[in-house]
Amino acid sequence: MAERTLVERIWAEHVIEGTGEELIFIDMHLVHEITSPQAFEGLRDTGRRVRRPDLTIATADHDVPTSSRQVPLADEIGRRQLMLQIRNCREFGVELHPMNSLGQGIVHVIGPQMGLTLPGMTIVCGDSHTATHGAFGAVAFGIGTSQVEHVLATQTLRMAKPKSMLVRLDGTISPQATAKDVALAVIRAIGTDGGTGHLIEFQGPVIDRMSMEGRMTLCNMAIEAGARSGLIAPDETTFAYLEGRERAPQGADWERARAEWSTYRSAPDAVFDTVVELDLDGLGPQVTWGTNPGQTTDIDGAVPDPAALADPVAREAAVRALDYMGLRPGQRIAEIPIRTVFIGSCTNGRLEDLRAAAEVVKGHTVADGITALVVPGSEKIKRQAEAEGLHEVFTAAGFQWRNPGCSMCIAMNGDVVEPGTHAASTSNRNFEGRQGPGARTHLVSPRSAAATAISGRLAASLAD
Numbered sequence: 001m002a003e004r005t006l007v008e009r010i011w012a013e014h015v016i017e018g019t020g021e022e023l024i025f026i027d028m029h030l031v032h033e034i035t036s037p038q039a040f041e042g043l044r045d046t047g048r049r050v051r052r053p054d055l056t057i058a059t060a061d062h063d064v065p066t067s068s069r070q071v072p073l074a075d076e077i078g079r080r081q082l083m084l085q086i087r088n089c090r091e092f093g094v095e096l097h098p099m100n101s102l103g104q105g106i107v108h109v110i111g112p113q114m115g116l117t118l119p120g121m122t123i124v125c126g127d128s129h130t131a132t133h134g135a136f137g138a139v140a141f142g143i144g145t146s147q148v149e150h151v152l153a154t155q156t157l158r159m160a161k162p163k164s165m166l167v168r169l170d171g172t173i174s175p176q177a178t179a180k181d182v183a184l185a186v187i188r189a190i191g192t193d194g195g196t197g198h199l200i201e202f203q204g205p206v207i208d209r210m211s212m213e214g215r216m217t218l219c220n221m222a223i224e225a226g227a228r229s230g231l232i233a234p235d236e237t238t239f240a241y242l243e244g245r246e247r248a249p250q251g252a253d254w255e256r257a258r259a260e261w262s263t264y265r266s267a268p269d270a271v272f273d274t275v276v277e278l279d280l281d282g283l284g285p286q287v288t289w290g291t292n293p294g295q296t297t298d299i300d301g302a303v304p305d306p307a308a309l310a311d312p313v314a315r316e317a318a319v320r321a322l323d324y325m326g327l328r329p330g331q332r333i334a335e336i337p338i339r340t341v342f343i344g345s346c347t348n349g350r351l352e353d354l355r356a357a358a359e360v361v362k363g364h365t366v367a368d369g370i371t372a373l374v375v376p377g378s379e380k381i382k383r384q385a386e387a388e389g390l391h392e393v394f395t396a397a398g399f400q401w402r403n404p405g406c407s408m409c410i411a412m413n414g415d416v417v418e419p420g421t422h423a424a425s426t427s428n429r430n431f432e433g434r435q436g437p438g439a440r441t442h443l444v445s446p447r448s449a450a451a452t453a454i455s456g457r458l459a460a461s462l463a464d
């Protein structure tokens, strides 16, 4: 047999039938309140049940307010969607981690946290950032609501195997740069359509040295490069993260699983449809200046001049982006007036992210005129952070310490950026209106967000 990529192996292990569009078995189906109501309704209409409730797990994240958690919620749509989710999960026997429960959190944060996300799995969710789970060497991708219904009813999905892409990351990034900066640098290099139709496998020394949290950040953003998903072969870092987690295999099962997982890697001579090699040696902190995650530059740099862009489509997009963002070509990034700082989301709302931000914040005060929020990715992360005293570091500095949820990443829960103002955000999308109508988003790492809140300007550290 030809030498295989990791994706080919996982795919082959899950194919039930077919060629071209194949029917594949799904090992885990994650469900949130936004993309599931119609799917459950479809089951109800046709008198079907959830085929494998034991492989289906739900949480509330997009709609939940992060300030007051008093029920009933003031927001009508949120209240209805959350109530419906409770009803659906009860009726169909699906495990739900609702608002105000210990297991609640952003869907892509709780899977790994519980040890449910494991190497070699197929994982789906009605959510594009399902790619996050690929960090464990799983084939994980977002699906639409009709596919959610199909998976609920059958635990299978019909789809064509994505094309394979290898993104090899060489060199040593600067000490101030993080996985978020790597993600932004990759999209800056290959563009928001660079991965279209592909499932990206990340390899190389930059990946080998990256923490599990960092790998989740990177795979989370593979989708912003247009890819179906991203993944990283499991290694010692993966196993150390998983060992002892609540739902991960235990004892002899753990030993067996670990031995098996260590064989989950692409053959050295596996052939990929597309190969990209990037030298990230010395990479510094990045920031987006425009309205897509590829419109990125160095945080200590300047807004680019669209006129300097050779590609007319990119030039036109840059002109439009600068207009929306209210920025001038050549303007220093440090001169952009920031009003809001958001630390959180499934990209950067994990404990490691909060620790990195707190390290910068400790002993300092949020600059005048800046509203700064920290929103842990899950209730467990919130409690762990509190046990470490991180909340005190943040609140003493003037940050708001919130309850877990998607929050200002998507602005459908009351957390919004004021129209026409600039926000430094650790989330993954900077599209027009993403953080509220007229909001101007700059994507950064948690450390950079923290340094920005304190210094009052986009910066990667306080010494700058």
Ligand SMILES: CC(C)[C@H](C(=O)O)[C@@H](O)C(=O)O
Pocket (backbone or CB within 6 Å): 034, 035, 062, 126, 127, 128, 129, 142, 410
């Ligand atoms: C609401 C949901 C469908 C959406 C997604 O698919 O990603 C959201 O999570 C986002 O980040 O834009």
Ligand code: SF4
Pocket (backbone or CB within 6 Å): 061, 062, 106, 107, 127, 129, 345, 346, 347, 405, 406, 409, 410, 427, 428
């Ligand atoms: S945190 Fe943001 S990107 Fe992640 S699932 Fe929620 S809305 Fe989507």
